[in-house]
Amino acid sequence: MKPVPYPTIQRFPLYLEVIKQLQLAGIKTISATDIAQNLGFTNIQVRKDIGYTGIIGKPKIGYNIKELEKVITSFLGWQNTNDAILVGVGALGSALLGYKGFEDYGLNIISGFDVNKKIVGKKIHGKKILHIDDFESQVKLLKVSIGILTVNQSSAQQITDLMVKAGIKGIWNFSSENLKVPDDIVVQRENLSASLALLSVKLSHKFKTKQ
Amino acid sequence: MKPVPYPTIQRFPLYLEVIKQLQLAGIKTISATDIAQNLGFTNIQVRKDIGYTGIIGKPKIGYNIKELEKVITSFLGWQNTNDAILVGVGALGSALLGYKGFEDYGLNIISGFDVNKKIVGKKIHGKKILHIDDFESQVKLLKVSIGILTVNQSSAQQITDLMVKAGIKGIWNFSSENLKVPDDIVVQRENLSASLALLSVKLSHKFKTKQ
DNA sequence: CTTTAATCGATAAATATATATCGTTATAAA
């Protein structure tokens, strides 16, 4: 099997969003053209992406929308709930802890960890905040494999090491630290600066060429 | 001039991060190899990226670190402060309002806007929260061109329309709505789901192949 | 029943991006 391109994987959640929306409108079938028009992509690209899931569409009709939702969700591994823990319950960490939207992505944040005595022991959005000293035992006990990292940059590597030691396999890194991890650990950087860089450059380019 | 690839633009902030770190350590020159090793890239890629800035390096030495920082920052348009406003001062919006790190990216969030009477009129992290009814006049008055969108998905398109009407040229969209905008408006989606999709797939792939 | 048009899926071509090669240059060691 040929590997699925990363850009394709990143577009899948966008397709799910369109699917969700059209399903609310009562629509039963959906074509690559429908999705493409909604998102501003080419239908060829969307059709090729969908092809990776193995679903069979009907000419003139498209795909069964329920089935398409299922195969994409399944491809992403979002059909089952994946447990995660979050470290660093500050401004950003609290927002993530309380975000309901993660349910759609099969992500369930069990609890948060911090050092700050003012919040340890409390609940935020119904999630218990525990002390970082209990992190390793809790993760091992609950067999959590995903860690969300929202501590200050200065603590990021240290907490990463702790996560690895506790058995975390995937780290979603919201800090700007370049984390060092063993080969078998996956780090996904949530890179606000990269996104802002694109916005900045596109904007300045527009201003230069337009006027 | 050939356009600079988007992937290159997205890597530039990572290079700045390494530069910042090495500068703290007192280092005066930096090679493409240094940066590459820090980030796990190839030195060829880093050298090519840097080439787009036009900076001249010295064989055996690399680049003057101060100069390299300057040309990358300048390329991104981050040498001057760009004013922005934020709409939707909820959990995520508050976190972004208070985030000091944006200073490094030349981004200055002037104020926040919301409809919630409980927060309108207050200050969050020193930033005034105004009512959305005053949005258009304020934006026109202050000539802000960047808008940060952190409202509920259901209000996202409506606020986008308002931003466009008020003269906003670039929208940083944190909602999962597929925004419709005129051609001359730049929308940058901050796509948590795309990032999570990659993490999910990489993880499941690791588990499948490793064990 | 035949024709038309939309869309699929497979294959091919084009474009974009990453990696490799190579001659040159500047430093530091011999």
Next chain:
DNA sequence: TTTATAACGATATATATTTATCGATTAAAG
């Protein structure tokens, strides 16, 4: 001073991704 080497920058190759082409299929219109 000569030699060895790290790194630059330009060019070439390889890989990845997107876009185009085309025959086949199906539903709907004529």
